[in-house]
Amino acid sequence: MRDQFVTLAHGGGGKAMRELIEEVFTSVFEPDLMEDQARLMDDALQEQGARLAFTTDSFVVDPVEFPGGDIGKIAVCGTVNDLAVGGARPLWLSAAFIIEEGTEIALLRRIVASMKAEADKAGVRIVTGDTKVVGRGSADKVFITTAGVGVIPAGRKLEAGLTHAGDVILVNGFLGDHGAAIMAARGDMALSTDLVSDCAGLGHLMEAVLAAAPDTRAARDATRGGVASVLNEIADTAGVSIEVEETDLPLRAEVRGVCEILGLDPLYLANEGTLVLVVPADQADAAIAAMKTLPEGANAKKIGTVGTGQAGRVTMRTLFGGARIVDMLVGEQLPRIC
Amino acid sequence: MRDQFVTLAHGGGGKAMRELIEEVFTSVFEPDLMEDQARLMDDALQEQGARLAFTTDSFVVDPVEFPGGDIGKIAVCGTVNDLAVGGARPLWLSAAFIIEEGTEIALLRRIVASMKAEADKAGVRIVTGDTKVVGRGSADKVFITTAGVGVIPAGRKLEAGLTHAGDVILVNGFLGDHGAAIMAARGDMALSTDLVSDCAGLGHLMEAVLAAAPDTRAARDATRGGVASVLNEIADTAGVSIEVEETDLPLRAEVRGVCEILGLDPLYLANEGTLVLVVPADQADAAIAAMKTLPEGANAKKIGTVGTGQAGRVTMRTLFGGARIVDMLVGEQLPRIC
Amino acid sequence: MCLGIPGQIIEITDEARMMAMAEVSGVKREVNVSCIATGPIGDVVGKWALIHVGFAMSEIDEDEAAKTLEALRGLGEAEETLEAMAAGDAALEGRA
Amino acid sequence: MCLGIPGQIIEITDEARMMAMAEVSGVKREVNVSCIATGPIGDVVGKWALIHVGFAMSEIDEDEAAKTLEALRGLGEAEETLEAMAAGDAALEGRA
Amino acid sequence: MKYAEEFRDPIAARAVLDKIQQVVDQIGATAEKPVHIMEICGGHTHAIFRYGLDKLTPAGIEFIHGPGCPVCVLPMSRVDECVELAERPEVIFTTFGDAMRVPGTRKSLLQAKAEGADIRMVYSPLDALEIARRNPDREVVFFGLGFETTTPSTALSIQQAAREGLENFTVFCNHITVPPPIKALLDDPHMVLDGFVGPGHVSMVIGIHPYDFIAEDYGKPLVVAGFEPLDLLQSVLMVLEQIRDGRAEIENQYSRVVPDDGNPVSIAAIADVYEERPTFEWRGLGEIDASGLRIRDTYAAFDAEVKFGIGYGADRRIVAEPEGCSCGAVMTGRMKPVQCEQFGKGCTPEMPLGALMVSSEGACAAYYQYGGARAAEPAE
Amino acid sequence: MKYAEEFRDPIAARAVLDKIQQVVDQIGATAEKPVHIMEICGGHTHAIFRYGLDKLTPAGIEFIHGPGCPVCVLPMSRVDECVELAERPEVIFTTFGDAMRVPGTRKSLLQAKAEGADIRMVYSPLDALEIARRNPDREVVFFGLGFETTTPSTALSIQQAAREGLENFTVFCNHITVPPPIKALLDDPHMVLDGFVGPGHVSMVIGIHPYDFIAEDYGKPLVVAGFEPLDLLQSVLMVLEQIRDGRAEIENQYSRVVPDDGNPVSIAAIADVYEERPTFEWRGLGEIDASGLRIRDTYAAFDAEVKFGIGYGADRRIVAEPEGCSCGAVMTGRMKPVQCEQFGKGCTPEMPLGALMVSSEGACAAYYQYGGARAAEPAE
C-alpha cells in the first residue's frame, strides 16, 4: 500500500478499496471466509436453553487515540462488555469502519492492531466487517461500529428487574477515569493530567463474578452518563431505591481535580471499563474477592445498597452526612464556571 | 419530544438521550428487552448442521433521502441482502446510528419508520441498537450501521468458489439504477432524472431462487463497485473466466444517459437491490422463472456465462461483437469530460 | 478527449444567461446555448445539439446524419449484392 | 456563581503574558497570575491561589486558613467539653 | 485537596451543627417561625443541595435562595442577542458552558450550535483570546458573563488584547454587580430577611465593605462565606449569632481567600475597562439601577455591542418573561420553587421555562436535581 | 439514444469491416507490414478499446494512439501548481473529474483533497461560476483543461463572469491546441504514419481546415471522425481508401456535427478571451511552439496565473518526467504500451507513473483496463 492517507478512492468499491481492506484489515483480523458474511457455530449455542446475545455500539471518541487506549480498543471492549454484562460469553464481533478522507493509514493500522490485541485478550474473534470512506469533514477521522454475538448459557439470567431491596451495589474500580482522561486529552479546556482511560474488556471479570456470586442480579457497563445513569436505570426498572455512600466512591484525586475545576460531577463521567453490579448482600464479599483477583477488578468496592424507598429514586449520603438525590443526567454535562 | 433538532445533549447519556431513544427508536422497533443486548433463539439454529450467519455494513449515503428510498431502507436491505446471498434466512438486525448535531428529528423519524417497514417486509426484527451524537461537521446528518444475524439451514452451501465452467450468470433486474439515481439526487452534476433507486430486500427472492435452482453456486449483492466488481471477485475466487454479453445487460435508458453524459460505465455503478447469481446452466431458466414471480425479480435475466479462459478474467462481448476486459474498478468512478 | 453526447433542447430556462434545458435519454441538465442560438433564442427549442461540459456546442444536422447512415447502409447493400453475386457465381460454378 | 478552586502555582510559563502553570490535585492548567503577582513574577511559584476561569484571583492566606480551622475545631472541643460535662452531670445524677 | 478537603470534614460539621441548633434554640426559631437567611450566591445554593445542608440544618432555618446566579438572571433579550451574534457567519462565539442551555425567545445557544452556529465552550476568556489569535480571519466574540468574581478576567483579557493589538476579539459584556440587587431586594416590602450569607468569591475581588450599607442602612447581618460545607455552616452560625446578639455587622468567614479590601489588581482592571450602565435588566427582577457594566469608550474596539451594533447600545428589545413563570417570586423568597405551578411540569432542567431552572445553581434546578423535585411529585 | 445508437449497429458494422478487410487486402497490408493509422484523440482511443475495435479490425491495421488526451499531456509542473492553488485556504478549486488522479511531483488533486484542500469536481465551468456566485468570500478557481472542444466553454464562462462583474472567479488556463503537436509528430523522423483519424469534437469547434497542412505539406490523409463505433470504422475505411487510392485529403465523416468551418460563436469567444502562448510544455513531448493558450490581458482579472502569481507567468519550474517512463515513445508510436518496462509494474491505473496511464483515454490505461494489461502478465 503506497498511499499514506485515505482518499475517496479507498471507498469506491474498486481495487484501491480491496487493497485497503486486505492490507489493513483482513490481514490482521483473518476472517475464516472471504464472503461478506461470517458463518459460525459454537457448541454452547446448541445446548438446550442456551440463548444468543446480540448487541451493538458505535464509537465516536475524540481524540481517537488517548492515554490508555484508542477507538479500536474501546470498540472491542465496549461490545465485549455489553455482551458480558448480560451474562453472555462473548464469541464473535463484527467491525464496521467509517473513515474520513485524509485519515492516515498508519493510524488505521494502529487502531486495527489494538482491536486485534483486545479481541485476543477477550477471547473473541472479529469475523466480519465493512469499510466506508466519506469526504473530508463528513466524519471525524474514524468511527467504528461493532456488533457482538455471544452465548448465554442455559440458566443464566441477569436483569436489572431482578434487583431487590437488601442487594448491594458494587463497582470494579475507580469511577470517571475515562471521561476525565478524554476531556483532558481533547485539549479544549487546556487541562493536563496523567489520567489514563479505564478502557478494558470485562468478560473474564464477569465470569469470575458469576462463578463467585451466582445469584448476581444484574450488571451494567457504566459508559455514557456514568454510574449515576446506570443506577437510575436499575432503580427505575426494578422499582427499588438505591442509596450510595459518597465516602465509598472510588475516585482518583485527579478525577476529583478535573471535576472541581470544571464543575462536573464524577458520577456522570463516562467509563469504559467500569461495571456496576447488583449482588445479594451475602455474595458481595465473594464477588469483590473474585474481582480483586483480576487487574480490572483490583479496586472493586461496595458503593451502595438497594432499599425500599421511593421506587426509581437514587440518593447519595454525602460525605457530610447529608442526603441528596442523584438524578439522571440532563442533557450532557457542560463544563461550568459558576 | 419538544426538540426539533438533535443537539449534543441527545448524545450525552442523560434524560435527553433516553427520551430520543425511547420516542424515536424503541417505540418503533419495540425490542423485547430493555437491556443493552438482545437475547434470542430460533428453532432453526438448534438443528444439527445449521450455522449462524453474521454480517455488517455501515451506510453513509448522501443524500440520506433519495428517490426510491432512504438511508434507513438501505441499511435494512443491505444487511438482509448480505445475509440472504450467503444462503442464510435473515432473522435479526442491530442498528447503530451516528447522528450529526443539528439533524432534524423529523428526518430521524422518517428513517426509522422506513427501517421498520423494510424489516417487516423482509421478516426480520431490529432487536438492538445504539445512538451517538457527534458535533456539527463531524458526520453528515446520519450514518447507520446494521449488523445482521441469520440461520443457514443445514446443507446449504453458497460460495463463489463453487462456480465452475458452464455455469451461467444471472441478475434479477436493471443495473446501476441506484448509483445513477443517487448521483442525480446529489445534485453536484445538476442532472435531473426520474430514476429511482433499486433499493430492495432480496431475502424472499433468494429463497425462491434456492427452491427453484437448488444447486445455485453463489450469489452476490452488487453494491459498491457494481456488477463488474462482483464478477471479478467470483472469477478470482473460483479461478474461472466469465464472459458477459453487453446486449444482454438490462440497463434503463436514463442510466445509459447518465453514463453517457458523465463518461461512466454502468457496470461499475452501485446497486442496492441487485443480485448476481451463479447457477448451473440447467437450472438457469428455473431460477429466472422463480425470480420473475416476485416484483424484485421482474426483470431477471441471464447476462453471461462462466468459461475456462484465463482464471480471474472477466470479459464482455460488446454489442459490437468486439471483446474487452471488464477489470475491477480502479479507485472510484469519477465523472469525466474527456 | 472531449466527451460529447447528442441531446435535445426542450426549454429555455434563463434567456439572459442563454441557458436552456437539454435532455439526453430522459436525463435533463441545464446547458448554455450561445453556440447554437444564432437567431432568437426560442428557436433552439426542439433542436438536437452536441452537448459538452454543459454547453450545446453544435447543432446536429439531421440530413447529414441521414446521409452518413445511408452511406453505411449502402456498404451493407453493396455487400449483399456482392454476396448474391458470389452465390450466383458459385451456383453457376456448381452447375458447371 | 463563581466556581473557584485552590491550586498551587508550580512554574512560570510566559512572563510577558503573566502566565503560569497551576496544579489542582495533579491536574495542570495554565493560568494568568496578574492578580497575585504583586512583586517579581517568580515569587508566585509555590504559592496557593484561588483559581477561577483561568486566573489566579487571590493568594490563599495559610495563617487565616489555619485560624478558621482552629475556630471550627474549637467548636468541636467546646462540644466535647460540654458533652463531657453533660456526661459528668449524668453520672452525678445517676449517682444521686 | 489542600484548602478544600479540610473544610469538608464531617466530624467538625457535627460540632458546628450542634452549635447552630443551640443558637437557633436560643433565638427561638422554629419551622413555623423560622429565621430567614439568604445565601445570595448560586454557588452557595448549589453547595447547600450538593452536601444536603438544607436537610442537616435545623428546621428553624429557612434558606432563601438569592439572585446570585448570573446565568439565571440573564434576560432573554440578551440570550437572543447572543444567538444573533453567534449566527453571523464570520463570528466564532465563545462562552462558558453555563450559558449554553439558557433559553432565548427562539432558541438557546445549544440549539443555535446544533443549527450551525460556530459556538465554542471555553474554560477561560484567555482561551477565547487564543482562538482569536489562531483565527485572524474570523471575529471571535467572548460572552462576558458573571459578577465581580468573573469581571476581572474579561477586563484583563481585553487589556491583553489591546496590548497585542488583536483586531478580531470582542467581549459581549453582561457583567453585573451584586450589591444593587441586594439593595433592591431589601427595598422590597414583601421581602422577609433576617440575614445574609455573602458570596465569598465576589468579595475576594471587591472586599467586604461594599456590603456595609446592609448592616448600616438596613440593620441586617452579612457574613462573607467560603464554598466548602464547613465554610457555609460556620457562616450560617455567625449570622445566627449576630441575630441572637442583636448585632448587624459585615463579617468575613472566608478570610483565607478574601482580603477585607479585595484585590487591588482586579479592582483596577475593572475600573480601567468597565463603567456602570445607568440600568440593566435582570430576569425575574426587572430593571435595576447601576447594576450592570459596559465597556468604556477607550476599549470600544473590544466591545461587541459597538462592533456589531447590538444590545443596549442599539435598539433594545425588552422581552416579556414566559407566562406562568414565578421566578421573581422565588427569587424574592415569596415562593418556594415547588410552589410554582410550572415546577416539574412546564419547567424542567431539560426544558427550562424560567431562569431558575437553567443553571444547576438556580434554586429551582437545585430543588429539582437534588431532591425538591421528587418531593413535589405525587406519591407513587 | 438518437444520433448515437444508430451508429452502434453491429449489423452495419459487419459490412464496414468486410469493406475494410477488402481495402486492407487491396493495399496489401499485413500484421508484419501494417498500415499505421493514428487516432489523435483519446476519446477515439477509448472507443476503440471500449468496443473492441482493435480486435475486430484486420491485423493489417496498426492503431497508433495519439497525444489527444489533455489529461495525459498535462505536465507535472502544472499539476503541482493546481495543488498549490487548491491548498490555499481561500481557494475553492474546481475541476473536471478527469484531472483528479493525475500525479504531480508531490501529490495528485485527489490526495490534496484528502489532505484538506477544498477541491470540487464539476461537470461544467458553469457549475464553477455558480459556486463562485454562492461563495462571494472565497476564491473560486476553475481548472481550464482541454483542447479546442473545451476551450469555448471556459471562454464563454469568463465572458459571463465579466458581464456579471464576478470578482472571485478565475480560470487556471491549460488549454492546448491539436494541430501543433500533430505537426511536431510529423516532423519527428522516427514517426511512421500513414494516415489520421481526426478528433470530431475539436473540428466541431474549429472546423476541418486547420488540418489542411497535413494533406498539403505532409501528404497524409486525415478523416475527421465521430465517436460511435460505426463512425470510427467508417473513418478508418475512408483513410484506407485514400491510402489505397494514393490520395491525401482532409475529409469529414462526422458531418452531422462538424460544419467544415466550425462554430463561429465558439471561435469568436476563443479569440476574444485567449491568445497563443509562445510555447507550452506537453508531458512526454516536451515544449511545443504555439501549442497553448493564455488569457488575454483584457481578462486578466479572471486569470488565476495573474491573480495568484503562479505558472508560466511567474517563475516557471520544469519538472523532470519520472524515471523509466516511456510515454514519449508510446505517444510517438515507437513503442506499444506493453513494451514499456514500467507497464503493469511500476505503472498501473491505481498508481500511474506516466501520463498515459492516468486517464482512461490514455493509451496505456486503455491497454491495461481493456485487455492489454493481462496480455503482459505472465501466464498463470
Ligand code: SF4
Ligand atoms: S419552576 Fe421554572 S418557572 Fe417556576 S419559578 Fe422555577 S424556574 Fe421559574
Ligand code: SF4
Ligand atoms: S506504462 Fe506508464 S510509464 Fe510506461 S509508457 Fe505507459 S504511462 Fe508511460
Ligand SMILES: [Mg+2]
Ligand atoms: Mg449497545
Ligand SMILES: [Mg+2]
Ligand atoms: Mg455499550
Ligand SMILES: [Mg+2]
Ligand atoms: Mg461491506
Ligand SMILES: [Mg+2]
Ligand atoms: Mg475532522
Ligand SMILES: [Mg+2]
Ligand atoms: Mg457486509
Ligand SMILES: [Mg+2]
Ligand atoms: Mg453489503
Ligand SMILES: [Mg+2]
Ligand atoms: Mg449503546
Ligand SMILES: [Mg+2]
Ligand atoms: Mg454536514
Ligand SMILES: [Mg+2]
Ligand atoms: Mg433546614
Ligand SMILES: [Mg+2]
Ligand atoms: Mg487490428
